[in-house]
Amino acid sequence: xxxxxxIQFSQEQLEKVNQIIARYPEGKQKSALLPVLHLAQEVFGWxxxxxxxxxxxxxxxxxxxxxxxxxxxxMYNLKPVGKYVFEVCQTGPCMIQGxxxxxxxxxxxxxxxxxxTTEDGLFTLKVAECLGACGYAPMMQVGKFYKExxxxxxxxxxxxxxxxxxxxNN
Amino acid sequence: MSSQKLLxxxxxxxxxxxxxxxxxxxxxxxxxxxxxxxxxxxxxxxKKSGLRGRGGAxxxxxxxxxxxxxxxxxxxxxxxxxxxxEPGTFKDRYLMEFLPHLLIEGxxxxxxxxxxxxxxxxxxxxxxxxxxxxxxxIAEAKANGFLGKNILNSGFDCEIYVQRGAGAYICGEETAxxxxxxxxxxxxxxxxxxxxxxGAWDRPTxxxxxETLAAVVPIINIGGEExxxxxxxRSTGTKLISACGNINKPGVYEIDMTISVxxxxxxxxxxxxxxxxxxxxxxxxxxxxxxxLPANLLLKTAKGESRIMNxxxxxxxxxxxxxxxxxxxxxxxxxxxxVVKHTYTLAxxxxxxxxxxxxPCREGTGWMEKLLLRxxxxxxxLSDIDLLWDIQSKIExxxxxxxxxxxxxxxxxxxxxxxDEFEWHITNAAEAQTRNYGLAHYADPLxxxxxxAV
Numbered sequence: 001x002x003x004x005x006x007i008q009f010s011q012e013q014l015e016k017v018n019q020i021i022a023r024y025p026e027g028k029q030k031s032a033l034l035p036v037l038h039l040a041q042e043v044f045g046w047x048x049x050x051x052x053x054x055x056x057x058x059x060x061x062x063x064x065x066x067x068x069x070x071x072x073x074x075m076y077n078l079k080p081v082g083k084y085v086f087e088v089c090q091t092g093p094c095m096i097q098g099x100x101x102x103x104x105x106x107x108x109x110x111x112x113x114x115x116x117t118t119e120d121g122l123f124t125l126k127v128a129e130c131l132g133a134c135g136y137a138p139m140m141q142v143g144k145f146y147k148e149x150x151x152x153x154x155x156x157x158x159x160x161x162x163x164x165x166x167x168x169n170n
Numbered sequence: 171m172s173s174q175k176l177l178x179x180x181x182x183x184x185x186x187x188x189x190x191x192x193x194x195x196x197x198x199x200x201x202x203x204x205x206x207x208x209x210x211x212x213x214x215x216x217k218k219s220g221l222r223g224r225g226g227a228x229x230x231x232x233x234x235x236x237x238x239x240x241x242x243x244x245x246x247x248x249x250x251x252x253x254x255x256e257p258g259t260f261k262d263r264y265l266m267e268f269l270p271h272l273l274i275e276g277x278x279x280x281x282x283x284x285x286x287x288x289x290x291x292x293x294x295x296x297x298x299x300x301x302x303x304x305x306x307x308i309a310e311a312k313a314n315g316f317l318g319k320n321i322l323n324s325g326f327d328c329e330i331y332v333q334r335g336a337g338a339y340i341c342g343e344e345t346a347x348x349x350x351x352x353x354x355x356x357x358x359x360x361x362x363x364x365x366x367x368x369g370a371w372d373r374p375t376x377x378x379x380x381e382t383l384a385a386v387v388p389i390i391n392i393g394g395e396e397x398x399x400x401x402x403x404r405s406t407g408t409k410l411i412s413a414c415g416n417i418n419k420p421g422v423y424e425i426d427m428t429i430s431v432x433x434x435x436x437x438x439x440x441x442x443x444x445x446x447x448x449x450x451x452x453x454x455x456x457x458x459x460x461x462x463l464p465a466n467l468l469l470k471t472a473k474g475e476s477r478i479m480n481x482x483x484x485x486x487x488x489x490x491x492x493x494x495x496x497x498x499x500x501x502x503x504x505x506x507x508x509v510v511k512h513t514y515t516l517a518x519x520x521x522x523x524x525x526x527x528x529x530p531c532r533e534g535t536g537w538m539e540k541l542l543l544r545x546x547x548x549x550x551x552l553s554d555i556d557l558l559w560d561i562q563s564k565i566e567x568x569x570x571x572x573x574x575x576x577x578x579x580x581x582x583x584x585x586x587x588x589x590d591e592f593e594w595h596i597t598n599a600a601e602a603q604t605r606n607y608g609l610a611h612y613a614d615p616l617x618x619x620x621x622x623a624v
Contacts, residue, residue, distance in 0.1 A: 025371055031353045033353030034334065034350065035333060038334060072338065072356065075336040092258070095511070095515045129339070129522050130255060130339075133260060133263075134258050134501070135422070145299055
């Protein structure tokens with residue numbers, strides 16, 4: 001199932017890495033680790049050990065220095081995720097606006113529990129802690145953007161839009 | 171009563187996100203003015219303004235700036251803390267999305283004052299679309315000579331870079347932020363040494379919140395003394411409040427810290443009252459870590475005075491009967507909300523966000539979460555309430571960074587003011603699964619002479 005991807009940035013991506021490194025004092029290229037891991041995740045989908053080792057080599061740091069960072073921050077995926085990841089905020093201000101119902105509804109619609117991915121590999125459902133959209137609750141993050149003021153209808157529309165995008169792109 | 175706007179005045183002008191429109195509306199004047207002053211004079215203006223850190227701690231900004239060490243030949247850095255992650259807080263996001271140039275302008279002036287030639291904006295990773303907005307503003311400012319080499323022929327060079335975090339509340343703590351900027355886990359450092367002496371890459375570093383740095387623009391434009399005339403007491407200038415919860419008009423508001431809490435909640439100019447005609451039960455006025463107050467203590471202090479939206483008045487009565495201004499994350503709960511459940515979600519949040527470095531926080535937050543979940547699900551014991559109290563008291567003050575306190579305070583305040591609701595979840599466990607405790611006496615007028623239980 002899992003396709004073997006060659007872990008190697010393109011020339012353009014390597015240039016981007018060098019630009020990031022240049023933002024920091026000389027010899028402090030480790031500072032580029034968080035942004036470079038974001039880039040790696042964007043390119044390779046998730047952070048496998050192989051990917052993390054590749055990043056370590058790029059930044060001339062020990063692999064353990066990458067692992068300890070990748071495991072600390074919630075945004076790095078240490079296992080494969082769906083094409084669309086729904087991260088639904090469940091902290092206080094979202095909870096009082098019905099985030100529990102939204103999480104349950106998405107789970108029901110996609111037939112998965114938080115932390116799981118649909119069999120077709122399209123969707124992953126995650127619960128998240130406060131994403132800074134408390135005035136526009138309930139909400140979730142999908143990729144780069146926030147989907148706010150969620151209702152069941154809106155969730156349906158978002159799921160349909162994702163499915164549609166996939167069929168168009170295929 | 172309308173409040174004076176210093177930050178958001180132009181927020182609704184079409185195209186204000188772009189340089190040309192921003193400049194036409196008076197943008198970047200503070201850079202022109204500041205670069206003709208000596209850096210120390212800029213620091214002096216900020217001191218005179220009385221500006222206090224808008225991230226939550228409320229420390230005087232000018233004083234923080236004056237602590238920066240200036241060893242010969244060692245570069246200094248300004249780092250903008252855009253890691254906004256305190257539940258209830260979404261004001262910096264609003265500022266960066268709608269007025270990116272205001273932040274960049276404030277950063278240039280502040281970098282000049284501090285002598286930072288390379289300045290960083292550390293933004294929470296989830297705000298993934300905002301770096302593009304900021305980087306465009308930076309590029310525009312640079313193209314127009316406000317960034318880069320020899321800005322406005324002053325001899326001052328400055329570059330600004332944006333770095334995304336990757337999901338960690340703790341990185342809003344300044345030393346954890348610095349660790350993260352250096353490409354490490356966000357484990358806070360022991361202070362001293364303070365960042366002003368040994369910060370990023372062991373260089374003198376000042377970390378300030380987004381709103382704080384944006385406020386430097388009006389301070390330089392109108393002068394520190396004029397800025398200090400706005401507001402009251404040690405609450406000078408304006409403050410952004412992000413209002414959410416059961417109100418009619420959630421959103422980001424700029425207030426001048428003279429209006430009452432009651433006016434802020436019920437006036438149509440601000441929150442527009444409680445949604446669906448319900449009654450106010452409780453409020454966390456400064457982000458999830460500050461003490462929750464029942465309606466009666468929120469609207470009036472224990473002395474019976476009207477409570478005002480400023481640093482002094484919100485903290486009137488200490489933690490026994492008061493709360494804090496914090497980050498300005500204003501969470502309103504109506505009569506249908508369950509304080510036990512709400513507190514549980516906050517405890518879960520802090521357990522999730524504890525970096526795990528200090529045992530009282532790492533272990534304590536997990537215990538509090540489990541106990542609160544048990545109470546919420548009707549499986550608690552009366553002794554659990556005492557155990558919760560005991561745990562929170564052992565976290566507070568016993569950790570390297572303030573996350574421990576931030577985790578302890580919401581639990582302590584919920585028990586302090588809503589103990590009967592916690593007890594009801596135990597004595598009436600089955601009923602508590604079917605309905606909420608309701609308003610009870612939380613909105614009763616508080617007699618002036620009543621002794622206050624701690």
